[in-house]
Amino acid sequence: MLDLKIIKENPEKIKEIIIKRGMNPKTSDVDALLAADEEHRAALVKVEALRSERNNLSAAIPKLPAAEKGAAVAKVKALKEELTAKESELNALAEKKNELWRAIPNLLADDVPDGGEDDAIEIKKWGDLPKLENPRDHVVLGQMTDTIDFERAAKVTGAGFYYLKREAALLEQALISFAMGKAIKAGFCPMSTPDLARDTILSGIGFNPRGPETQVYSIQDMDISLVGTAEITLGGYRSDEVLKLEELPLQFVGLSHCFRTEAGAYGRTSRGLYRVHQFSKVELFVICRPEESPAWHEKILALEESILQELKIPYRVINIAAGDLGAPALKKYDIEAWMPGRNAYGEVTSCSNCTDYQTRRLNVRFKNSEGKVNFCHMLNGTATAVSRMLISVMENYQNSDGSITIPEPLLPYMHGITTIPVRN
RNA sequence: GGAGAGAUGGCCGAGCGGCUGAAGGCGCUCGCUUGCUAAGCGAGUUUACUGGCAAAACCGGUAACGAGGGUUCAAACCCCUCUCUCUCCGCCA
Numbered sequence A: 001m002l003d004l005k006i007i008k009e010n011p012e013k014i015k016e017i018i019i020k021r022g023m024n025p026k027t028s029d030v031d032a033l034l035a036a037d038e039e040h041r042a043a044l045v046k047v048e049a050l051r052s053e054r055n056n057l058s059a060a061i062p063k064l065p066a067a068e069k070g071a072a073v074a075k076v077k078a079l080k081e082e083l084t085a086k087e088s089e090l091n092a093l094a095e096k097k098n099e100l101w102r103a104i105p106n107l108l109a110d111d112v113p114d115g116g117e118d119d120a121i122e123i124k125k126w127g128d129l130p131k132l133e134n135p136r137d138h139v140v141l142g143q144m145t146d147t148i149d150f151e152r153a154a155k156v157t158g159a160g161f162y163y164l165k166r167e168a169a170l171l172e173q174a175l176i177s178f179a180m181g182k183a184i185k186a187g188f189c190p191m192s193t194p195d196l197a198r199d200t201i202l203s204g205i206g207f208n209p210r211g212p213e214t215q216v217y218s219i220q221d222m223d224i225s226l227v228g229t230a231e232i233t234l235g236g237y238r239s240d241e242v243l244k245l246e247e248l249p250l251q252f253v254g255l256s257h258c259f260r261t262e263a264g265a266y267g268r269t270s271r272g273l274y275r276v277h278q279f280s281k282v283e284l285f286v287i288c289r290p291e292e293s294p295a296w297h298e299k300i301l302a303l304e305e306s307i308l309q310e311l312k313i314p315y316r317v318i319n320i321a322a323g324d325l326g327a328p329a330l331k332k333y334d335i336e337a338w339m340p341g342r343n344a345y346g347e348v349t350s351c352s353n354c355t356d357y358q359t360r361r362l363n364v365r366f367k368n369s370e371g372k373v374n375f376c377h378m379l380n381g382t383a384t385a386v387s388r389m390l391i392s393v394m395e396n397y398q399n400s401d402g403s404i405t406i407p408e409p410l411l412p413y414m415h416g417i418t419t420i421p422v423r424n
Numbered sequence B: 001g002g003a004g005a006g007a008u009g010g011c012c013g014a015g016c017g018g019c020u021g022a023a024g025g026c027g028c029u030c031g032c033u034u035g036c037u038a039a040g041c042g043a044g045u046u047u048a049c050u051g052g053c054a055a056a057a058c059c060g061g062u063a064a065c066g067a068g069g070g071u072u073c074a075a076a077c078c079c080c081u082c083u084c085u086c087u088c089c090g091c092c093a
Helices: A004-009 A011-020 A030-063 A066-102 A138-145 A150-156 A166-185 A199-205 A230-237 A290-310 A357-362 A386-396 A408-413
Strands: A121-126 A189-192 A196-198 A224-226 A241-243 A250-259 A278-288 A315-319 A331-339 A344-353 A364-367 A373-375 A377-385
Touching (some): A004 A011, A011 A030, A121 A290, A138 A166, A138 A386, A166 A189, A166 A250, A166 A278, A166 A377, A166 A386, A189 A230, A196 A199, A196 A230, A199 A224, A199 A230, A230 A250, A230 A278, A230 A357, A278 A386, A290 A315, A290 A331, A290 A344, A290 A377, A344 A386, A357 A364, A357 A377, A377 A386
Parallel strands (some): A189 A250, A241 A364
Antiparallel strands (some): A278 A377, A315 A331, A331 A344, A344 A377, A364 A373
């Protein structure tokens, strides 16, 4: 959530941001929040005064002569009833305020473009597109090489799942190891993370764990859900902690499975591995001091780029427009890799600076040099989303006969395999 | 899954119904002192919200002893539920 002080001091600016983000000003209602806050604080003052009175009277009771005790107890008892009623009013007001507060998105960086999904600004293009005659897409290539099986996955689990076989199964491990290695060299601490997390952590990161619009698989009768990304578990990792200044920045590179219901996503470009319910992902995550987060955002992007560059996969970097940003993000870069099968770029990574929006909910703080406690900033980025990376690797490295050459940087992880042969 | 024990401040560790936001120790910070990288003495040392104020400092209030409920005028302390940790047994990778 956003610092309430900022909202109070700049209500008009926040309203503009809500419009720019394409959010509903009736659902994200700044004026209602400010009113609810006033109301809540006024009630708080009253309740606290009553509590103070109760505490004082109560504390005096043991020193009273026996004859006066009965009357004093009765008096405090009456006060307590009044207090109980006022407290439940107060709780309702706090609830209302928090609900309104949670609906307010993060600020926007100055250079976030206006507009929606189609208004992202391309800030960089890298690499020459491969010259392929009649390129095949990864679904066809997967069939020809017998390395991806969607049909049987549909039988066993359902649509949107897949088996990776043979070289593709090895490629998954290779992509993970390669990305992990790059991140570790850049100072990130490797982590293998839980694939389930408590709903409170999910919502702290900004995921909605239950309800009709949820993207998340939840576990019945338990308050835990399957994670959609290791961002959730890495973000929750140090929740409710005050970090030491020397600990910062914390850099994690986490491997997890990612589970997404993709509710309402049908009909979009989703053939094959592009939009699936489960995939493996290597996630970069940084917890840092507030003043460092913009620089970290650039560093994470650079690391993501270096992975694609080494794999020699053409890509472009886009700066996501306000209307397409998640509520926690101040700014977001996506990298879209070239996917010859669709003759277009497709999103393979994403990195966001979420500033203190998530740390405020997850309560991740640090003690600064003056001993003051303040919220950290959090950033996340994709090192490798295996399923989508597999698309661009297979499609960019396909040969005219349908065989696939293993990219050179992945060879050390491929047990001597250099080419995926055609089998069907 | 069965039986038991436990969860207190940065750490260790008391307290088991009423000046206990929390003894004592360690650590840390500041000051003083000391002829020897150390020691001694004194003071300080949680956080959130909130009021005084527009803000900082400061002063006050409220809340927090794993979490949530309950009993009571009053709960770290009694009761219930949950979570987590440890020990033993069983089971299983």
